[in-house]
Amino acid sequence: MDVMKKLEILSDSAKYDASCSCSGSDRKTPNGGLGNGKDCGICHSWSDDGRCVSLFKILFTNYCIYDCAYCVNRRSNDILRASFTPREVADLTIEFYKRNYIEGLFLSSGIMKNPDYTMEQLSETLRILRDEYLFGGYIHVKAIPGASKELIDKAGALADRISVNIELPSKESLRLLTDKKHTDIFKPMKLITDGVSQSVAERKKSRFAPRFAPAGQSTQLIVGATPETDMTIVKLSEAMYNKFALKRVYYSAFIPVNAGDKRLPVLREPPLLREHRLYQADFLMRQYHFNADEILTPDKPMLDISLDPKANWALNNFHLFPVEINKADVEMLLRVPGIGPLSARRIVAARRGHYLNFDDLKKIGVVLKRAGYFITCKGKRMPAFSEKYQSVYGALAENHDPGPYQMKLFETG
Amino acid sequence: MNKVYLFDGTLKSYNNSLRKLWHLAQNGEKLFSKGDYHPGLFETVIDLDYLNELQISKKETALFKDCCRTLVYSFCSGEKEAVEVTPSFISYMRTNGRKGFYHLAEPSVRIVTKAAKRTGSEAHKLKGILRFRKFGTLFYGQYFSKTFVLPMLGDHFKKRMPNETWIIHDSERETGLYYDGKELRQAFFDKNELAELKIQSEKTKAEDEIEKLWKKYFNTIAIETRKNPKLQQSFMPRQYWRYIVEVEERVG
Ligand code: SF4
Numbered sequence: 001m002d003v004m005k006k007l008e009i010l011s012d013s014a015k016y017d018a019s020c021s022c023s024g025s026d027r028k029t030p031n032g033g034l035g036n037g038k039d040c041g042i043c044h045s046w047s048d049d050g051r052c053v054s055l056f057k058i059l060f061t062n063y064c065i066y067d068c069a070y071c072v073n074r075r076s077n078d079i080l081r082a083s084f085t086p087r088e089v090a091d092l093t094i095e096f097y098k099r100n101y102i103e104g105l106f107l108s109s110g111i112m113k114n115p116d117y118t119m120e121q122l123s124e125t126l127r128i129l130r131d132e133y134l135f136g137g138y139i140h141v142k143a144i145p146g147a148s149k150e151l152i153d154k155a156g157a158l159a160d161r162i163s164v165n166i167e168l169p170s171k172e173s174l175r176l177l178t179d180k181k182h183t184d185i186f187k188p189m190k191l192i193t194d195g196v197s198q199s200v201a202e203r204k205k206s207r208f209a210p211r212f213a214p215a216g217q218s219t220q221l222i223v224g225a226t227p228e229t230d231m232t233i234v235k236l237s238e239a240m241y242n243k244f245a246l247k248r249v250y251y252s253a254f255i256p257v258n259a260g261d262k263r264l265p266v267l268r269e270p271p272l273l274r275e276h277r278l279y280q281a282d283f284l285m286r287q288y289h290f291n292a293d294e295i296l297t298p299d300k301p302m303l304d305i306s307l308d309p310k311a312n313w314a315l316n317n318f319h320l321f322p323v324e325i326n327k328a329d330v331e332m333l334l335r336v337p338g339i340g341p342l343s344a345r346r347i348v349a350a351r352r353g354h355y356l357n358f359d360d361l362k363k364i365g366v367v368l369k370r371a372g373y374f375i376t377c378k379g380k381r382m383p384a385f386s387e388k389y390q391s392v393y394g395a396l397a398e399n400h401d402p403g404p405y406q407m408k409l410f411e412t413g
Numbered sequence: 414m415n416k417v418y419l420f421d422g423t424l425k426s427y428n429n430s431l432r433k434l435w436h437l438a439q440n441g442e443k444l445f446s447k448g449d450y451h452p453g454l455f456e457t458v459i460d461l462d463y464l465n466e467l468q469i470s471k472k473e474t475a476l477f478k479d480c481c482r483t484l485v486y487s488f489c490s491g492e493k494e495a496v497e498v499t500p501s502f503i504s505y506m507r508t509n510g511r512k513g514f515y516h517l518a519e520p521s522v523r524i525v526t527k528a529a530k531r532t533g534s535e536a537h538k539l540k541g542i543l544r545f546r547k548f549g550t551l552f553y554g555q556y557f558s559k560t561f562v563l564p565m566l567g568d569h570f571k572k573r574m575p576n577e578t579w580i581i582h583d584s585e586r587e588t589g590l591y592y593d594g595k596e597l598r599q600a601f602f603d604k605n606e607l608a609e610l611k612i613q614s615e616k617t618k619a620e621d622e623i624e625k626l627w628k629k630y631f632n633t634i635a636i637e638t639r640k641n642p643k644l645q646q647s648f649m650p651r652q653y654w655r656y657i658v659e660v661e662e663r664v665g
Binding site for chain 2: 003004007008011012014015029032033034035036042043044045046047048049050051052053054056057092095096098099100101255269270272345346349350352353360363364
């Protein structure tokens, strides 16, 4: 099979993987070599679905000895199969990098023969890139569940980021949907649920967090294939950020690739908006210092589809508003819909000079048509902005078009 | 009497004039490129190109550098107003220090930082969407940009490909940078020079093969059920497509 055909098959299989952005590492260009890991966050293209293309995202092989319900590559599917050689992947990466198509490589794989064999192939690819081609660009590699610690460590030493997908948000769901023989897939999940008592020192030794990958670890969750609530998911993510120092959790709306499998729900379309809201909630935790418990509560365990989670929080805590722009502390400013981290910082800097009015806020970049409901300037409300809950809800609710949200997502990746 | 400063309109001359303005500029004074200036009554005109360089005190060096960076970016946006308010901006920053950057209520700060941001974000975009095509051992990258981002791209690609020979070519301004694996220098393009550099309009077969692989990849990764050309174009507007391998054929 020629490389063109392999590329088609193996990029097709990799495309459902959500993570795209890389967060820069401090890897420098090797002497006489090519590229560095610094400039991550650069999008090189946008595919027809509007997603940022930053890394060359590819599967090493789509052969798999297992049979997970939600996976296109599962053994029982009758699909075209292919495998690269390590050299082929390395060559493509270098040629693409030199033409400025990509920022680096994201290498993932089905499991062929056994986990160790597969992990070895991935490591060999990385070795060629780093040692032979002196490639200093960004590499994200998937750790194959079940591969030996030594092999994963080896790959981790060569990569900028290494990740294990936990795929589904609970053990019950994993048990139901993954291949029974594929028990290793529980290991990363187990690490997370047992993680409470795990010390930092132990974590460094565990294979979920090989310590060398300088840009850290990330993981991916499929949303909508199983009955977990948003609250379960957001709390799980929070635990992963706090206890495992995970850099990113990616959410991937379930796309029914295996129609007819009785274990899977029948969806008219992938829950894209829900995925979008989860990303927003995630963003609130990472950038706005929100706790999972503030975003969702047991009596309202799902995110409101028509409100972004920040507006949702503000409406649930309507009694805390309005806040006075010239007095409120940064933490509170950050919680006002329409005020982002940058605007909040600017407000604090600017109000040292003089009292701010609505005009100043507009110049600073505050989105007044949202913020207007929640703030006062010098004790005055914005003219013609309602104080009634119902009308504020109506004004902030969005239609169901996710819109160009990726900007935010990947700028900060 | 209103004071008006003049420079010769080039980036180099603008850059040089900043050091002088740092000492001279007062609020309300204006800066013009000689080509844009129409003499008015009651104006004192100072041609900065004839003034000697002035020293910046150690204490102010850091602030001066930050201001220069922002001003050069704003100059590269092509916004004439940003040039005009340069003296006011400098005078304001000199009195207010670094926090002045946030005082968007001050018109000169607003105009300059806004223009600088336009250049900055376009430069960032082009670091991603510029494409190289290989001719022999030379990587050649032609691109379109609204603002003048060449200076920002040069350093970026020097770090990214320090051991390759490459050219980046601003198609709008017919100017570019040539890097021979050691040094960056400016290049101007006419047909002869392009021919001399062996940049043909015909790609080699090997190059064509790689571009086909990339296009195959690009077309495969889009998820059919999520097609969203509007979103795609909001990030990557069509005016850039001419030089972007994977979409160049779509602009016809
Ligand atoms: S082990 Fe991975 S590749 Fe194989 S079927 Fe399961 S999810 Fe798919």
